[in-house]
Amino acid sequence: MTGDLTCRADVEALLRRFYGRALIDDLLAEPFTEVREQGLESHLPVMCDFWETVLFGAGTYRGSAFRVHQRVRSQHPFGAEHFDRWLELWHRTVDEMYTGPHADRAKVQGAGIATSMNRRLSGLPSVAAEALRLGVPGSAPPA
Numbered sequence: 001m002t003g004d005l006t007c008r009a010d011v012e013a014l015l016r017r018f019y020g021r022a023l024i025d026d027l028l029a030e031p032f033t034e035v036r037e038q039g040l041e042s043h044l045p046v047m048c049d050f051w052e053t054v055l056f057g058a059g060t061y062r063g064s065a066f067r068v069h070q071r072v073r074s075q076h077p078f079g080a081e082h083f084d085r086w087l088e089l090w091h092r093t094v095d096e097m098y099t100g101p102h103a104d105r106a107k108v109q110g111a112g113i114a115t116s117m118n119r120r121l122s123g124l125p126s127v128a129a130e131a132l133r134l135g136v137p138g139s140a141p142p143a
C-alpha cells in the first residue's frame with residue numbers, strides 16, 4: 001500500500017520518475033530537448049519549488065510558468081496532444097507512487113494547469129471566460 005505525498009522529498013521522487021519518462025517520450029522528447037541536454041538536475045529544484053507551492057502552499061515558486069512555456073513553444077511548437085500526453089504520464093506516475101488527498105490534488109491541479117496553459121498558449125479564452133460567454137449558470141462572478 002502506498003502513502004500520500006507529504007514533503008519536498010516525496011515531490012522530488014515523483015518528479016524524477018515523471019521526467020525520466022517525459023524526457024524520452026516519443027512526443028514530449030522534442031520540446032524537452034534543452035532539459036534533456038542540460039540535465040534533469042538543473043531543472044528539478046524549480047520544479048520542486050513549483051509543486052511544493054501548489055501542493056503545500058510553500059511559496060517557494062515565484063516564477064511565471066506561462067511565460068517560460070511561451071518561450072519554449074516559440075522554439076519547439078507543442079499543443080493539445082502534447083498536453084494530453086503530459087497529463088497521461090503525470091496521472092500514471094502519481095498513481096503508481098502515491099494515494100491520498102495530496103496525490104489527488106496533484107492530479108487535479110496538473111489537469112487544471114495543463115488545460116489553462118494550453119488554452120492561453122493557443123490564444124483561446126479561459127474556461128471561466130468561455131462559461132460566462134455561454135451563460136453557464138453559476139459562472140458569473142458574485143455581484
Ligand code: HEM
Binds near residue numbers: 033069086
Ligand atoms: C506539453 C506539455 C509541457 C511541455 C512540453 C513542457 C516543457 C517545459 C520545458 C522545456 C521547461 C523548461 C524551460 C526552461 O527552463 O528553459 C518547462 C518548465 C516548467 N514547466 Fe513545463 N511543460 C509542459 C507542461 C507543464 C505543465 C502542465 C506544468 C504544470 C502543471 C508545467 C510546469 C512547469 C514549470 C513550473 C516549469 C519551470 C518554470 C520556471 O522556470 O519558472 N509544465 N516545461
